[in-house]
Amino acid sequence: MTRDELTRKLEESGVETRKFFYPLHEMPIYQKYANSTYPISSKISKQGLNLTSSVKLSGEDVKYIARKIREIVT
DSSP states (O other): OOHHHHHHHHHHTTOOEEEOOOOGGGSGGGGGGOOSOOHHHHHHHHHOEEEOOOTTOOHHHHHHHHHHHHHHHO
């Protein structure tokens, strides 16, 4: 399952997500300083997913999010 597929399914269940930020070496302003391609950072950036986070999340919220992820990926 791709990150985008998981994101879509989680959003259908009311769970907000966000893609990882671009690695610094891929941002135009920093490209002139990059002395390598950093393939692991690039891969993680394209596949990574941030889950909802807040000091207001209850234990039940966390359990709900975990349950939805398990339901989707299994």
